[in-house]
Amino acid sequence: MASRLERAIAEVRAGTVTEVNLNDQWIGDAGATQLADALRTNTSVKELNLQCNSIGEAGAMFGYLMLRCQSALRRCARRGLS
Numbered sequence: 909m910a911s912r913l914e915r916a917i918a919e920v921r922a923g924t925v926t927e928v929n930l931n932d933q934w935i936g937d938a939g940a941t942q943l944a945d946a947l948r949t950n951t952s953v954k955e956l957n958l959q960c961n962s963i964g965e966a967g968a969m970f971g972y973l974m975l976r977c978q979s980a981l982r983r984c985a986r987r988g989l990s
Contacts, residue, residue, distance in 0.1 A: 913939045920946040920953060928953055932960040940967030944974035951980045 910918070913935050919925040920943070928943075935943070940963045947953060963971070975981060 913943065917942055917946045920950050923950060923952045926952055927955040927957075929955075929957040930961060931957045935961045935963065937964050937967035937970075939963075941970045944971045947981070948974050953981060955983045956981060 912930060912933050916925075916928050916930055920928060930939075930943070933939075935958075940958065940961065943958075944967075947956070958971075
């Protein structure tokens with residue numbers, strides 16, 4: 909069975925979602941990096957919730973770089989990042 913992160917990445921790559929909620933999934937830097945890579949070319953996701961995911965400096969930096977390239981995203985919840 910695929911994890912919520914794996915399902916979210918597949919949906920983002922397919923362009924079939926407008927909201928990604930990974931609240932409290934503890935995806936860490938590796939998961940944040942994978943998700944940011946999938947979001948880099950996505951234009952359908954408008955809301956992203958990454959609260960309480962133990963994302964450190966490396967994952968946050970990759971996410972920041974992705975957000976600079978991603979113009980569709982309107983809301984990103986990130987409270988509780990490490």
